[in-house]
Amino acid sequence: RPRLEPKTGLQLTFEFRSRHEEAVASQQITDFFGKNVKRVLFVPYALHDRDAYTQTARVKFLSLGYEVDGIHEAADPVEAVRKAEAIFIGGGNTFRLLKNLYDNRVLLEIRRRVLEEGVPYMGSSAGTNVATVSISTTNDMPIVFPPSFAAIGLVPFNINPHYLDPDPTSRHMGETREQRISQYHEEVDTLVLALREGCMLLVEGDRATLLGSTHARLFSRGKSCVEFAPGSDLSFLLTAAH
Amino acid sequence: RPRLEPKTGLQLTFEFRSRHEEAVASQQITDFFGKNVKRVLFVPYALHDRDAYTQTARVKFLSLGYEVDGIHEAADPVEAVRKAEAIFIGGGNTFRLLKNLYDNRVLLEIRRRVLEEGVPYMGSSAGTNVATVSISTTNDMPIVFPPSFAAIGLVPFNINPHYLDPDPTSRHMGETREQRISQYHEEVDTLVLALREGCMLLVEGDRATLLGSTHARLFSRGKSCVEFAPGSDLSFLLTAAH
Numbered sequence: 001r002p003r004l005e006p007k008t009g010l011q012l013t014f015e016f017r018s019r020h021e022e023a024v025a026s027q028q029i030t031d032f033f034g035k036n037v038k039r040v041l042f043v044p045y046a047l048h049d050r051d052a053y054t055q056t057a058r059v060k061f062l063s064l065g066y067e068v069d070g071i072h073e074a075a076d077p078v079e080a081v082r083k084a085e086a087i088f089i090g091g092g093n094t095f096r097l098l099k100n101l102y103d104n105r106v107l108l109e110i111r112r113r114v115l116e117e118g119v120p121y122m123g124s125s126a127g128t129n130v131a132t133v134s135i136s137t138t139n140d141m142p143i144v145f146p147p148s149f150a151a152i153g154l155v156p157f158n159i160n161p162h163y164l165d166p167d168p169t170s171r172h173m174g175e176t177r178e179q180r181i182s183q184y185h186e187e188v189d190t191l192v193l194a195l196r197e198g199c200m201l202l203v204e205g206d207r208a209t210l211l212g213s214t215h216a217r218l219f220s221r222g223k224s225c226v227e228f229a230p231g232s233d234l235s236f237l238l239t240a241a242h
Numbered sequence: 243r244p245r246l247e248p249k250t251g252l253q254l255t256f257e258f259r260s261r262h263e264e265a266v267a268s269q270q271i272t273d274f275f276g277k278n279v280k281r282v283l284f285v286p287y288a289l290h291d292r293d294a295y296t297q298t299a300r301v302k303f304l305s306l307g308y309e310v311d312g313i314h315e316a317a318d319p320v321e322a323v324r325k326a327e328a329i330f331i332g333g334g335n336t337f338r339l340l341k342n343l344y345d346n347r348v349l350l351e352i353r354r355r356v357l358e359e360g361v362p363y364m365g366s367s368a369g370t371n372v373a374t375v376s377i378s379t380t381n382d383m384p385i386v387f388p389p390s391f392a393a394i395g396l397v398p399f400n401i402n403p404h405y406l407d408p409d410p411t412s413r414h415m416g417e418t419r420e421q422r423i424s425q426y427h428e429e430v431d432t433l434v435l436a437l438r439e440g441c442m443l444l445v446e447g448d449r450a451t452l453l454g455s456t457h458a459r460l461f462s463r464g465k466s467c468v469e470f471a472p473g474s475d476l477s478f479l480l481t482a483a484h
């Protein structure tokens with residue numbers, strides 16, 4: 001497994017299914033942020049109750065030794081991003097999150113701080129979707145209308161979080177997740193990395209590694225999808241030309 | 243059960259789970275369109291392969307005695323709507339469907355023909371979503387960016403098609419359908435009628451009736467949701483003030 005190099009890239013995490021997974025993830029968070037980070041800028045835009053969500057995050061991060069600032073508590077959110085030592089964007093509704101990133105004009109500043117200044121970025125669920133090319137492979141409902149589906153673009157591919165394998169016993173007539181992703185590939189050819197519950201993707205500079213406890217699935221337009229086990233080197237996803 | 247009054251309103255249908263359901267639905271389609279309708283304008287915009295989708299619909303409607311014109315086959319789609327005896331919008335991806343309705347400038351003309359001239363409108367799945375206030379309660383992936391989420395607005399509420407009850411055994415960490423709809427109600431107060439597989443909603447003038455074989459569920463902001471059995475009179479949904 002590649003050495004963790006905090007403050008040089010971004011990490012995408014998900015919710016955890018067990019205490020063990022949570023303990024492993026806690027270790028990965030501290031490894032990722034490293035010793036120089038004392039405060040984490042938390043972005044609760046994906047949920048309606050920002051204060052409650054920030055409080056939950058605050059308790060969790062305090063247990064790991066980090067102070068938390070809620071971006072919505074700052075008089076100037078862009079300035080808060082400018083000063084952030086690390087950024088964590090939590091989950092909820094992806095459309096609401098992206099709209100709030102645009103409305104508060106922080107999207108480009110987050111991108112600049114992470115890609116140009118190496119500020120560590122960590123996201124969960126919707127916070128993962130917005131780190132990619134676009135939110136076009138979210139599972140969430142379009143409850144609000146953002147000015148665009150284009151996202152922060154920290155990586156040159158898209159992610160489908162909470163990936164679900166087709167259930168052969170289902171009588172549900174809606175599309176399977178796989179069918180939905182293949183409809184996306186009828187429109188554009190951006191790669192889609194589908195992360196099952198328990199997956200994590202670690203990106204440091206030009207290196208990407210699959211972490212966690214479950215396999216991920218890569219969908220490419222016009223090709224069969226490919227499974228990757230935890231520990232897989234996915235650095236090829238970071239090169240512009242696939 | 244109220245008498246069917248073809249050509250005075252709109253009908254929203256869904257996919258069928260059995261031959262029996264399909265036979266019942268076939269009868270309802272012919273009852274709804276009635277004897278004066280000979281040709282149905284089929285809108286295949288929700289799927290990528292419009293020709294194949296139209297061919298499927300053509301075979302089905304021919305078996306019921308109707309000719310089918312694909313809207314994409316017309317030189318002028320607005321003119322095709324203007325001349326339509328009946329309109330059927332099929333399912334697929336709701337974002338793609340709505341974007342195509344806007345791009346082809348047929349959205350307002352469909353609205354006008356149905357609401358002002360009583361042309362029967364029937365929709366399935368995505369074709370149901372676009373008949374409502376907005377597509378904000380679709381389950382589909384946002385694979386393309388429409389200019390708005392506002393839809394045809396044939397009824398003053400929203401629909402969640404293919405409604406799924408929460409699965410207590412699931413380890414999936416994404417939101418349940420119920421949670422997603424309640425996130426929608428954190429933003430706006432439009433009523434959401436959730437239709438399980440097998441539900442149909444028949445709207446004729448100022449009368450709305452639940453048909454089909456399964457219960458529907460009504461979500462209102464800040465209230466408990468309410469279940470309705472097949473045969474229920476849902477006309478109260480059509481009044482502007484709820």
Ligand SMILES: [Ca+2]
Pocket residue numbers: 091092093094125126140416417
């Ligand atoms: Ca979500």
Ligand SMILES: [Ca+2]
Pocket residue numbers: 174175333334335336367368382
């Ligand atoms: Ca669909």
